[in-house]
Amino acid sequence: MAEKRKFKKRYCKYCEAKIDYIDYKDMNLYKHSLSERYKIMPRRLTGNCKVHQDMVTDAIKRARHIALVPYIVDRKQVTQYSLD
Numbered sequence: 423m424a425e426k427r428k429f430k431k432r433y434c435k436y437c438e439a440k441i442d443y444i445d446y447k448d449m450n451l452y453k454h455s456l457s458e459r460y461k462i463m464p465r466r467l468t469g470n471c472k473v474h475q476d477m478v479t480d481a482i483k484r485a486r487h488i489a490l491v492p493y494i495v496d497r498k499q500v501t502q503y504s505l506d
């Protein structure tokens with residue numbers, strides 16, 4: 423297929439690193455599961471397994487609750503000093 427893919431190899435990073443619990447306080451653990459607008463990346467893009475994706479989702483939602491991760495990112499914050 424000529425489709426351009428952002429993630430070439432699909433494997434679960436957490437399984438590889440043998441992580442059995444994702445702490446919501448440790449942003450480094452789930453940083454790559456967040457998009458640039460701090461959305462949770464879907465499993466089909468990151469290649470996480472179901473178990474770890476659920477853990478990531480849970481951790482990110484908790485982190486949002488205590489304001490470690492923003493819920494929404496304003497367009498102005500993404501493209502700083504844009505014309506409009």
Ligand SMILES: [Zn+2]
Nearest residue numbers: 434437471474
């Ligand atoms: Zn996994």
